[in-house]
Amino acid sequence: MEDPRRVLARHGFAPKKAFSQNFLVDKRAVQRIAEATRADASSVVVELGPGAGTLTTALLATGAEVVGVERDRDMAQVLRAELGDEPRFSLVEDDAATVDLTAIATARGRELIVAGNLPYAITGAILRQLSTHRESIVRAVVMVQKEVRDRLLASPGTKAYGAPTVFVQAGYAVEPVFTLAPGAFFPPPKVSSAVIRLERLAVPRAVETPALRETVQAIFASRRKTLRNSLRRIAPEEKIDAALEKTGIDGSDRGETLTVERIAELAEALFA
Known part of the structure; x- marks a missing residue:
């Protein structure tokens, strides 16, 4: 060498x-x-x-x-x-x-x-x-x-x-x-x-989709905002409410506290 x-x-x-x-x-x-x-x-x-x-x-x-x-x-x-x-x-x-x-x-x-x-x-x-x-x-x-x-x-x-x-x-x-x-x-x-x-990974934690990319970008573009406020960049209020209810995620939390799997669940529910 x-x-x-x-x-x-x-x-x-x-x-x-x-x-x-x-x-x-x-x-x-x-x-x-x-x-x-x-x-x-x-x-x-x-x-x-x-x-x-x-x-x-x-x-x-x-x-x-x-x-x-x-x-x-x-x-x-x-x-x-x-x-x-x-x-x-x-x-x-x-x-x-x-x-x-x-x-x-x-x-x-x-x-x-x-x-x-x-x-x-x-x-x-x-x-x-x-x-x-x-x-x-x-x-x-x-x-x-x-x-x-x-x-x-x-x-x-x-x-x-x-x-x-x-x-x-x-x-x-x-x-x-x-x-x-x-x-x-x-x-x-x-x-x-x-x-x-x-x-x-034999089984991925999440599949990268346009929905996941949009959700991730929204969450981390405004780290100090609550999850609900961050998601307003990409979805109307009624969609956000439905997605949070479906996943059981608290909209007052900050998005960066969510695991990869939970972010993927949220993205799927948000763009369903």
Whole structure:
């Protein structure tokens, strides 16, 4: 496993701020991410933003097939030069925030494991990807900002609990793996980072629907308001009354105190 700084220097490239590139140089951390994927020779791992190929190499060592999704043409050039002869590696030049993960799974006839040191500027978009393509993803192991990890692990009624919590916990069990200081990266980011594992639930807590999205957005757009007042943004009073009565939820409570399951029940009743 070669230090990405040496790989970049060999090809005459440097990290790009425009792509939020912070290369992981801690070799033990790279190995721990690969181990956390639980990949083996039967697996297809999609690596989002493989960059200089450091984690890619560790993932290939598990015996898995690895599909790298990279939008930086310079990094794509590096990956082809460094890993082009590896039969279990293929490169998709696309944006990790929009790539069709379901199509990748379908083409290979297998569910996916997703891995990556995510560019922090597009973490939210990639988390939405994981929710959207949940049926094709058995597990994801990703590096995020420590603050994002805290939000995804949050419980109802806490300050960190919000819309991202609901959408991710709806379909995945969120597990902390380890944290990293800025010095583990080149260049060092300004925040601490954390690796999390998202394990797909056999039975989702909620199915993401337009009704659920609208309800969640209304609840968390005005955290200080009561649930009833928050819902007035999206439904008439009579609909709100009927939904609260049907679910037995107290309209004077704040919406962020509700579990994922209860929010889903409310959304279904509200838009029935």
